[in-house]
Amino acid sequence: MSLFATIQQSANALQVSQLGLNVVGNNIANANTPGYIRQELVQQPGAGVRIGDTILGYGVRAVGVRQKYNEFVFDQMRLASSSLASSEKLDETYSQIEAIFSELSSSDISSQLSEFSASIHDVLNQPGNAALRRLVIERGRTLTSNIRTMAQRFTDIGLTIEREVQTTASDINRLTQQIAQLNQRIVSLEGGRTSGSDAVGLRDERLKVLRELSDLVDVRAVEQPSGAVTVYAGGEYLVADGIFREVAVSVDTSGENNQTMIHLADTDAPLIVSAGKLHGLYQARDRALGEGLDALDQFANDLMAQFNAIHTQGQGQRGFTSVTGTNVSDDVQAPLDLAGYQTPVENGAFEIVVRDLETGQTNTHRIRVQLSGAVDDTSLEDLRDAVSAISGLTASILPDGEFRIESDSTSIDFAFQNDTSGFLAAAGINTFFVGSSAQTIDLNPVVADDPAMLAASLTGIGNGTDNALALANAFDLPQAQLGDRSIKQVYEDLVVQITQDINVQSGVSDGLRNYLRTLESEHLAASGVNLDEEAVKMIFYQRAFQASSRLIQASSEMLDVLVNL
Numbered sequence: 001m002s003l004f005a006t007i008q009q010s011a012n013a014l015q016v017s018q019l020g021l022n023v024v025g026n027n028i029a030n031a032n033t034p035g036y037i038r039q040e041l042v043q044q045p046g047a048g049v050r051i052g053d054t055i056l057g058y059g060v061r062a063v064g065v066r067q068k069y070n071e072f073v074f075d076q077m078r079l080a081s082s083s084l085a086s087s088e089k090l091d092e093t094y095s096q097i098e099a100i101f102s103e104l105s106s107s108d109i110s111s112q113l114s115e116f117s118a119s120i121h122d123v124l125n126q127p128g129n130a131a132l133r134r135l136v137i138e139r140g141r142t143l144t145s146n147i148r149t150m151a152q153r154f155t156d157i158g159l160t161i162e163r164e165v166q167t168t169a170s171d172i173n174r175l176t177q178q179i180a181q182l183n184q185r186i187v188s189l190e191g192g193r194t195s196g197s198d199a200v201g202l203r204d205e206r207l208k209v210l211r212e213l214s215d216l217v218d219v220r221a222v223e224q225p226s227g228a229v230t231v232y233a234g235g236e237y238l239v240a241d242g243i244f245r246e247v248a249v250s251v252d253t254s255g256e257n258n259q260t261m262i263h264l265a266d267t268d269a270p271l272i273v274s275a276g277k278l279h280g281l282y283q284a285r286d287r288a289l290g291e292g293l294d295a296l297d298q299f300a301n302d303l304m305a306q307f308n309a310i311h312t313q314g315q316g317q318r319g320f321t322s323v324t325g326t327n328v329s330d331d332v333q334a335p336l337d338l339a340g341y342q343t344p345v346e347n348g349a350f351e352i353v354v355r356d357l358e359t360g361q362t363n364t365h366r367i368r369v370q371l372s373g374a375v376d377d378t379s380l381e382d383l384r385d386a387v388s389a390i391s392g393l394t395a396s397i398l399p400d401g402e403f404r405i406e407s408d409s410t411s412i413d414f415a416f417q418n419d420t421s422g423f424l425a426a427a428g429i430n431t432f433f434v435g436s437s438a439q440t441i442d443l444n445p446v447v448a449d450d451p452a453m454l455a456a457s458l459t460g461i462g463n464g465t466d467n468a469l470a471l472a473n474a475f476d477l478p479q480a481q482l483g484d485r486s487i488k489q490v491y492e493d494l495v496v497q498i499t500q501d502i503n504v505q506s507g508v509s510d511g512l513r514n515y516l517r518t519l520e521s522e523h524l525a526a527s528g529v530n531l532d533e534e535a536v537k538m539i540f541y542q543r544a545f546q547a548s549s550r551l552i553q554a555s556s557e558m559l560d561v562l563v564n565l
Contacts, residue, residue: 115142128463216276402428
């Protein structure tokens with residue numbers, strides 16, 4: 001090997017040392033840059049040169065710059081980040097649900113149930129006091145208003161989630177488009193070379209975008225020999241080389257409620273996700289909100305059913321001259337247990353007490369409700385005929401399916417008692433509450449507009465209080481229909497269940513958060529910039545540069561000697 005070759009060999013070494021210092025400087029400059037992956041200069045020995053029978057090395061050459069990271073750890077970190085994003089969205093929703101119930105405030109449902117019960121107890125002492133009766137109405141109105149407000153807040157959170165789903169679709173399209181563009185730039189820049197990470201800055205950016213995408217949906221990224229990555233979600237590809245598939249928002253109408261879903265625009269197939277923010281939004285909407293609102297609806301229906309069942313047995317200070325049921329039947333010819341009422345109607349009977357206001361004479365008429373599975377079971381039309389057969393009364397069925405009873409004269413009024421069939425409560429006659437859910441619960445206008453119609457008596461129209469006592473105790477006494485629980489216990493169980501769900505979900509999030517921190521620590525250990533290590537490398541390249549320079553100087557001096565001979 002000639003002195004010129006030695007000088008060239010050393011020049012190559014100088015260039016490699018310069019490149020190494022450049023990589024070290026880049027690492028040091030990005031020591032605090034989020035998402036930066038530590039880089040390393042890839043060096044290989046130069047091709048050997050044969051000198052006679054001897055093959056001598058031809059120095060060193062730089063073949064590329066490589067990112068130093070553990071691909072397995074990074075993939076696990078991305079999966080953990082997806083799971084955590086889903087869990088944290090559930091956490092956020094549960095926190096909002098917890099705020100809805102506000103059990104530590106003075107306006108929570110438990111307190112209002114107690115205040116409502118106490119107001120009914122006050123009527124026991126002074127049944128003729130109109131102010132106390134109005135207080136019962138106001139407390140009942142406050143209770144129902146609060147329940148409706150809670151249901152509305154559930155709906156509002158659901159609408160917010162629907163909007164977040166739409167925003168997530170736009171974010172997915174934006175990120176997949178970025179990945180496709182980065183794929184094209186990386187493949188173009190690296191030109192198919194085998195170092196696998198020449199486009200280090202672009203690769204850092206792509207890893208960052210992939211991490212951001214994984215926070216939205218759980219994805220799997222597979223790098224191709226060309227340097228591009230193919231991104232999969234739920235078995236479908238989202239990105240392949242420089243192509244990305246758009247997602248779109250659609251409304252699923254197959255269930256009871258219309259729900260916003262994300263699907264692939266080209267095939268209309270739903271985007272299947274098992275983690276990520278989108279999965280958390282679906283879970284928050286369908287599980288946390290759905291189950292929470294269902295439980296609140298069930299409580300509202302239990303409250304109405306139990307309280308109305310007692311209220312329909314009693315009489316107010318005045319009788320009815322006309323009453324229209326607040327609930328409708330969808331089949332007036334079918335047996336009453338199949339007529340479409342929300343609360344069940346059973347085999348039994350109820351009584352109508354007809355009073356002549358001029359003479360004070362009362363007559364009690366028993367209306368049979370036969371529901372034994374026979375062909376002649378009682379229908380709404382049968383009840384209409386039976387009530388209309390009572391002297392002084394006329395019954396009718398309105399076009400929408402409501403049941404109405406009217407007196408034939410202003411001198412006649414009527415009341416109800418001893419309903420063992422449950423028809424009055426089912427039809428909404430002589431009830432205190434109306435509605436079919438937490439969103440629609442309200443007071444029966446008949447009672448709300450006239451507190452004298454509060455059915456406090458069991459001994460006839462007047463100032464009796466036996467039924468008021470039963471109404472007041474309805475909140476605290478176990479009911480067989482509620483699984484031997486009281487109305488208050490039903491609500492307390494609802495709150496306890498939600499609290500348990502919140503605590504369990506919080507524990508899941510904490511576990512995922514700790515797991516992600518562990519993975520991030522492992523990732524930083526392999527990929528983070530250690531300034532001490534970089535300082536050692538810097539000194540190493542500096543010494544190598546000095547040694548190569550010294551070798552060039554020595555070769556140059558030897559060449560001068562030869563030239564001057």
